Amino acid sequence: MPDLNRESPTMRLTLAAAALAALSTQAVAQDLPDLGGQEIVVATENAYPPLQFLDSEGTPIGWEYDAMAEIAERLNATVTYETISWDAMIPAVSEGQFDMGMTGITIREDRAEVVDFSDSYMTSQMMMIVRGDEERFTDAASFAADDDLLMAAQPGTTPFYVGVYDVLDGDEANPRIKLFETFGAGIEALRNGDVDLALSDSTAAEGYVSASDGGLKIVGEPLGTEDFGFIFPQGSELVEPINAAIAAMREDGTLDALNQTWFVDYEMGE
Numbered sequence: 001m002p003d004l005n006r007e008s009p010t011m012r013l014t015l016a017a018a019a020l021a022a023l024s025t026q027a028v029a030q031d032l033p034d035l036g037g038q039e040i041v042v043a044t045e046n047a048y049p050p051l052q053f054l055d056s057e058g059t060p061i062g063w064e065y066d067a068m069a070e071i072a073e074r075l076n077a078t079v080t081y082e083t084i085s086w087d088a089m090i091p092a093v094s095e096g097q098f099d100m101g102m103t104g105i106t107i108r109e110d111r112a113e114v115v116d117f118s119d120s121y122m123t124s125q126m127m128m129i130v131r132g133d134e135e136r137f138t139d140a141a142s143f144a145a146d147d148d149l150l151m152a153a154q155p156g157t158t159p160f161y162v163g164v165y166d167v168l169d170g171d172e173a174n175p176r177i178k179l180f181e182t183f184g185a186g187i188e189a190l191r192n193g194d195v196d197l198a199l200s201d202s203t204a205a206e207g208y209v210s211a212s213d214g215g216l217k218i219v220g221e222p223l224g225t226e227d228f229g230f231i232f233p234q235g236s237e238l239v240e241p242i243n244a245a246i247a248a249m250r251e252d253g254t255l256d257a258l259n260q261t262w263f264v265d266y267e268m269g270e
Contacts, residue, residue, distance in 0.1 A: 032248060033241035035077040040238065042068060043084045043098040047182045049207040050262040051104045051228075063203075063262040064102045067121065070254060071245040085181065087156055090115055093231050099238060101231040104201065106158040116236055117229040119243045121255065124201035125222035126162050131190060132214045139220035140167045143197055151177050152186030152195040158226055159183075159199035166223050167199075191215060201226060206263065 044052050044064070052062035060081065072079045084092060086103060093101040094114040104124075107117045128140065137143040143151075144167055151167070153160040160179075164172050178195050180186040187208055189195045200208070202222070209216045232239055249255050 032074050032244050035075045035241060038077045040072065040077050040079050041099045042079055042081050043089050043093060043101040044081055045086050045089065045103040045182075046083055047086075047184050048104045048204055049211075050266060051203060052102065063122075063258050064104075066258055066261070067249070067255075068102065070249060070258075071242055074245045074248065075241050086154055087181075090231065093233060096233045099232065099236070100242075104203065104228050105231055106201075106226040107229045108158070111231070114234070115231040116234050116239050117231055118239060119246055120227035120229050121246050121250075122203070122228045122259075124203050124226055124228065126159065126166075126199055126224045126226065127202050127205040127218050127222060128220045129187070129190065129198045129200055129205050129208065129216055130196065130219050131193070132212065132217050134196070134217070134219065136196075137219070140223060144168055147176070149176065149197065150195040152180055152189050152198045153177050154181070154183055154186065155179050157183075158201070162223050163197075163199050187216075199223070201228075203263065 044060070046052055046054050046060050048062075050062050052060065052064045055061050068079050071077075082098060084098075084101075089101045089103065090105075090111060091114075092098055101115075105111070105117075107120060111117070128143070130137075137146060137149065143149055151163050153163050160177070163177060164170060164174065168174050168176060178186075178189065180189065183198075183200065183204065186195065186198050190198045191212075205218055209218055230242065246255075
């Protein structure tokens with residue numbers, strides 16, 4: 001017999017959606033731009049839980065999807081999504097193939113040379129993910145000291161550069177870094193013992209660890225702080241209205257409600 005006192009994941013998300021809708025109603029009176037039903041095409045990777053990923057039925061869900069739905073409602077816009085790999089996303093958005101990109105993208109000066117960023121919608125810290133039974137190292141220094149230990153990374157990502165420059169020796173061709181096309185593939189290699197460490201911001205790290213049933217854990221101190229933002233082709237007229245929506249969502253508590261839904265209430269793997 002089902003436990004009627006325990007909310008299902010679907011029920012929790014439905015209740016959270018109702019709470020967000022109530023906040024949206026409060027936002028109607030705010031002076032936000034009206035985009036007149038404009039379609040916004042967003043590129044996403046669907047591989048960065050809990051920001052955006054596929055659930056057990058293959059449905060795209062996550063913090064960023066809920067945030068974009070909220071932004072679109074407040075600005076009177078419609079959103080469509082296109083899936084693209086991480087390494088192709090920034091060049092494609094820069095070239096104007098998409099109106100926006102989202103996948104927990106760290107705001108960095110080098111990226112800002114080719115795309116425009118929104119204001120930060122979230123701040124996170126870089127964490128070290130290891131297998132649950134790992135005892136050979138407990139921090140970045142002890143990992144770096146053992147030449148037999150390997151790290152998983154996606155080329156061109158913040159975890160890659162943190163691994164190269166903050167954990168290892170600054171050599172981007174260091175053979176101890178094993179490259180994977182997706183973050184999920186690197187986590188799978190960690191589970192299988194093919195590598196010994198994966199770096200991720202705290203949002204994704206906590207999601208994978210909570211879903212691992214003890215198979216993964218976080219060790220050491222945070223390796224740095226990063227701000228996430230949406231990306232746009234340079235000069236995009238969407239930056240200003242979306243920044244206004246983000247500011248309104250921060251002010252009225254919607255961002256906090258999204259954090260509660262995806263980082264506290266939602267259980268990865270359900």
